[in-house]
Amino acid sequence: MSIDLNQFHAVFFEESQEHIDTMEQLLMALDLEEPDPEDLNSIFRAAHSIKGGSGIFGFTALGKITHVMENLLDQLRNGERHPDTALVDHFLTVLDCLRRILDQYRGGEDIDWDEVEEQVKALEAILNDGKSTPRTSATASSSAEPDANADNDAFGFFDAPEEEPAETADSSGSGDSENWGLFEPEPQAEPSGAEAPDTEAAFGFFEDPASATEPQPAKTASAASAAARPDRSKAKAATPESATIRVGVDKVDSLINLVGELVITQSMLKVLGEDPDNLDTLKMSTVLAELERNTREIQESVMSIRMIPVSFVFNRFPRVVRDLASKMEKQVELVLEGTQTELDKGLIEKLVDPLTHLVRNSIDHGIESPERRREAGKPEKGTIILGASQRGGSIIISISDDGAGLNRGRIMAKARENGLPVSDDMPDAEVWDLIFQPGFSTAEQVTDVSGRGVGMDVVRRNIQQLGGRIEISSQASVGSTFTIQLPLTLAIVDGMGVAVGGQTFIIPLVSIIESMQPPRANLKRLAGSDLLHVREEYWPLLRLAEVMETQARSSDPAEAIVVLIETSKRRYGLVVDELVGQQQVVIKSLEQHYKRVPGAAGATIMGDGSVALILDVESLADIVRDPIVEEEIV
Amino acid sequence: MSDSQRSAESDESQVTRTDVREYLTFSLGEEHYAIDIMAVKEIRGYEAVTRIANAPDFIKGVINLRGDIVPIVDLRIKFNVGTASYDEFTIVIVIQIHDRMVGIVVDGVSDVISLSREERRPPPEFGVAFDSRFLVGLAKVQDHMVILVNIEALISSQELGLVDAVTQEAGNGDS
Structure with missing residues (x-):
């Protein structure tokens, strides 16, 4: 039987992308002292899924790397090796490499095999280092690990799975109602749990616990059962690509229910309208009220399909912060708040660049070096809070740091230098506004991170294009906050x-x-x-x-x-x-x-x-x- | 115009490959005008409009055209021809230029005519309600003269003020 595999490629790329993102997030959040076995399992499964898929489609480069990676991860989750910062760092570079390869496959470009070999060698070196008996992939998925808690793989999206109650993962054999990564804190006792022991295949993907290099057809049956299971938690998932949107089954189900109600209401109206002479006005007004409610609910339901949580933007920042902070030799902790605030998909995609710029700015200009922070009596580790919340018809996104704050004097000096009209008694807010002028940078030295002054004016323009506005509040040596206000832009x-x-x-x-x-x-x-x-x-x-x-x-x-x-x-x-x-x-x-x-x-x-x-x-x-x-x- | 005439004309155009274009003719008061038929989206009766405050009097307001909010311009008021009365026979020609739609109120729609390059003569310098900037020519149809209007120039003109200056610039940039 020959099947055109090409139609699955797009899905594979998307899924692999998600798995890579997943691994990255989990690695970043990994508690090195006491790694959560569930986290390690999830990372392992993600690598495993990529390997399985790439084997089927012949994306050998991905398979090669993930294979070695999997072995290494297997040691980690079996407690044979203890994770450390160097290892996490190495994994992150491997993930970057996987991303590049994925893009190469996606774009139909030639694969950089040298790089692949290099990565495989480097991983093997770690694997063999200090380990007398490197394990083979045959042990990849021990039977003691129920694949059932593969819930996260099923949809590829989840936030902070460590919040997941342990008993869910181990006992119910499904844990899969957490497909969306939003957890209900109560233990799962639903009967549906048992019927879908393998939800890893939920999207038509492959799981071969015994020898993952061999392809296995998608388990459509379990996919169907996963799809048929409405999820009581709010579904929040979509892809970062603009072409498709991944919608929680529960959202679709509720829409279908609503349409069902609409059909019933319509037939009631039809019956009423068939006999206009004996019109029961009371009944009529009841049905009309029903129709109004239906319409409104359908409207909300349809709109919510376009809404995705801001975590889709926010989740990329832990890595950005980590990389930048180590490059700048600063210690920065990133706190994400209100990640479940929902925003229109179109807006979210356009927010990425401005937010990245602001976060980079905060690290580069805001947070001081550890020495300077110590001198100022602050903890050496700076904090950046990235928060989102809804206020009335607006979404507020704020980036605050506890750094040095904007330097009024330097901004004024720079403004004079640029020939901008300034006066010494300008209120702070107006002074801060100056940094949105094109070509404005007060960084003492231009770094490759920021300081060229090409950014803030673009940031503001981007945000204004979205119909929003940006404000700054800042206090010397206490920190600065950039607040972005965006309309919900519902039609x-x-x-x-x-x-x-x-x-x-x-x-x-x-x-x-x-x-x-x-x-x-x-x-x-x-x-x-x-x-x-x-x-x-x-x-x-x-x-x-x-x-x-x-x-x-x-x-x-x-x-x-x-x-x-x-x-x-x-x-x-x-x-x-x-x-x-x-x-x-x-x-x-x-x-x-x-x-x-x-x-x-x-x-x-x-x-x-x-x-x-x-x-x-x-x-x-x-x-x-x-x-x-x-x-x-x- | 009879069918035989029309087919004769199209035959001729195929043979001689002259630049034949079709125009929609309409009347404003006593005068007959024609516009390029490709700009016409539809012809409909005049219906109640929603007035817009602070707009010139020739902009009657906006209507809902299948979900689009379309402004309605009464050219009779703008060019001071005929009497601006509205009854069940009042006609609105919906014009589409690029992505913009505008409805223009006219006294009546007469015909669709085909004109070859030779039949289109240069526009008169005076004696028409329209500014000569918006005229492309003149043609004799049967026993009367028809004035050919450059509807695109008219609709996007500053004079009609249907377009914000900024968007107009952008539009020009595109074209």
Whole structure:
């Protein structure tokens, strides 16, 4: 039987890439004093999977290296050898080499066999060193190790498997519901556990515990059973490539369930609609409410497919930090926070370069050398915290270090040198902003890491292109924090429909504090502007009818509705005729066929097919006249 | 135009390989205009638009064209021809130029005509509502004159203000 193996190559490359990433992460996190056997097993299995696959497809170079690597790893996990920093370092260089070979195979280039031989020799040297009896690959996978806890291999993605409860790995024989690397802390007792003892094949890949160089067909049966098992933990997995997206089975399952519900609702509506004369309005409204809920859930479900955790970017940084820190002879610890914060896939991919630059900057410029840190009374090991969190409709990503902080004096001097307009009494924030100027670098010496000043302006531009912004806060000898704020960039917003002069506008719900019919007693007039006294504050009022050049139903705010708006600049009240209702709206671009409209963030299509403008409450804030503020200035 | 005429013309074009192009003719008030048919995406009736604040009066607003937000321009107001009235017979020609769509309101759509290079004469210098920058020529069809409009130049002109200056630059750069 001849099978065209080429169709599997892409999957193999992707999987191998993931296995390499996995090994790297685990090696980095390995506790050298007391290595977690489960970690060692996972590393071993990853190498083993690559070896198995490369054997089948004839990617001999990969197979050769992983074979020796596997032997070495086998010694480690059997406790015959103790890992040390040198060994981990060596493994990391081997992984780099594997990556290169993988790329060569992927790109159809010639393999650098010299390098392969070199790596194999180097590994064999370690293998034979201090080991009188190097073990052969026949022992690769001892039967005492249930392959069942191969869960991590199955999907190739996991974070910190050391958190995995030990009993899961050993006892249940499956442990596989952790496929996604997100663990439920409770022991696995589900009956499904027993039925899929070999989930390593979950993606049609190969596991041959006895002699891994011989190919074995994919175990589709177990793949199917793995796929059929919904995972209660939130699925978070996707590939770093832009062409495909790997979606958790549970996400797909929930989508299918929702579509099922939608079909039921649709048939209910059909039945109701067949007899319009005896329309049961109560039933009708119940079904319509159901339909609305269905639609919303499907929407969320579909959107979540595009969302992947930021750990996809963050996970590459431990290696970056490790390599750089040793190169710079600094001691740096990287702390990752909020790695499960989900962000649109497109955004995540574009974040890689700016974040890499910022992290490199923090190590190069921020963290001081151990001697200097000791002199300053700080621990010799510097800390960089890479964090992500969601705040309202935005994602906040921050990079903080406990280093020297930005040097105000030097930035000012450099700015003068570059002929930028600066003055000594500029606030810190404005001074920090200067480093985003093109060609700006204050590093005392240009290193190959950073200091050429080509970066920060590009970083800011990249982030602005994503619709975000970057801010710096810094304190001398305490450290600096770079904060990136990004929109969730979902194409759908929750909005409040308001009507003015017969036209409907949408106000994003996140900016609305409350809507009210203002009591006449609370309305004040000052310097030609209306003010509303509410919530122990005076809110300047903006008449939407004036902004949008239509005719309001009444010129008296007391007969209108005031929507209290909060923006980053100020708070104000928007005077509208009436509230139409809350709904989710799909943002459509006005610029695509027309141009930017002042006061509008975009447009949307309403239920009746008409177009409604979505208000840009931030830019409307600029035209609010606030007599109180103006008076203070006067 | 009869079928025989049309086929005769296409035969002729194949033989002589003259540069024959098809145009859509429409009327604005008393005048007849024609635009390159390749720029026409569709022809539809006038429907309610969503007004846009602070826009010139000839920009009637935007409509939803199968999910796209498309601006509607009334050329009758812009060029001061005819009377800008809207009823069930008012026609909107949706123009697509590169990736941008614009609807233009006209009094009526007449015909599709084929014109060879010889039939296209240079545009008049005056006597038309349009600025001569937007004209490419003049043609005699049956008993009346048809003015050929460079719709691309018109739509992307500063005068109509349908395009942000920046995007226009970018667009020019592309082309």
